[in-house]
Amino acid sequence: xxxxxxxxxxxxxxxxxxxxxxxxxxxxxxxxxxxxxxxxxxxxxxxxxxxxxxxxxxxxxxxxxxxxxxxxxxxxxxxxxxxxxxxxxxxxxxxxxxxxxxxxxxxxxxxxxxxxxxxxxxxxxxxxxxxxxxxxxxxxxxxxxxxxxxxxxxxxxxxxxxxxxxxxxxxxxxxxxxxxxxxxxxxxxxxxxxxxxxxxxxxxxxxxxxxxxxx
Numbered sequence: 412x413x414x415x416x417x418x419x420x421x422x423x424x425x426x427x428x429x430x431x432x433x434x435x436x437x438x439x440x441x442x443x444x445x446x447x448x449x450x451x452x453x454x455x456x457x458x459x460x461x462x463x464x465x466x467x468x469x470x471x472x473x474x475x476x477x478x479x480x481x482x483x484x485x486x487x488x489x490x491x492x493x494x495x496x497x498x499x500x501x502x503x504x505x506x507x508x509x510x511x512x513x514x515x516x517x518x519x520x521x522x523x524x525x526x527x528x529x530x531x532x533x534x535x536x537x538x539x540x541x542x543x544x545x546x547x548x549x550x551x552x553x554x555x556x557x558x559x560x561x562x563x564x565x566x567x568x569x570x571x572x573x574x575x576x577x578x579x580x581x582x583x584x585x586x587x588x589x590x591x592x593x594x595x596x597x598x599x600x601x602x603x604x605x606x607x608x609x610x611x612x613x614x615x616x617x618x619x620x621x622x623x624x625x626x
Contacts, residue, residue, distance in 0.1 A: 412585070420535045420537075421485055422457075423456065423457045423475065425481050433445075454478075456537065457580075458577055460581045465514070467509075470580075470592075471505065476498075503594055504592065526590050527550065530584065532548055532569045534571040534572070535581055536578075537576050537577070538572075538574035546573070554566075
């Protein structure tokens with residue numbers, strides 16, 4: 412299973428410039444002046460997966476939100492710059508396009524409407540910056556909603572271990588097909604992670620349509 416899907420999973424890193432307030436009241440007390448504002452480079456890490464041979468990638472919107480530059484890195488070490496094709500914040504999905512004419516290996520979508528409670532679920536991604544990681548569990552529940560996380564909610568719940576950095580990676584079944592896009596949300600001090608449902612026929616076609624319309 413690992414060997415059949417690893418070439419389709421990417422580690423996503425972003426760069427963005429943020430303005431930081433450097434005011435320090437103690438410095439002002441001692442020296443009569445303090446800081447102000449300065450620009451610094453910031454970034455984030457997440458996961459994603461290839462959905463077409465020409466290099467379209469799906470991830471979570473919150474992974475790339477506000478980024479000036481977005482890069483994807485494959486398990487063999489190849490890294491590419493990407494452009495943002497479009498986002499749908501209400502379902503926390505983003506589509507990227509790899510800046511390359513190479514042919515890539517896409518994952519196939521299963522029909523998430525047919526997901527059964529108790530079936531195996533496998534999470535791929537880059538948790539905590541640990542590239543090319545895989546965890547296994549079962550589908551604990553399907554159709555979760557009214558959680559107050561997103562505007563549109565329809566989640567698969569799994570007990571496969573998911574950590575920070577896994578967001579945007581695929582949840583797959585034992586045939587290697589995608590049944591969901593991993594999504595994590597923080598409640599108080601405890602991390603609760605659930606997996607967003609992606610219907611294969613609807614979601615796959617929507618990604619292709621959004622690509623050409625440029626959202």
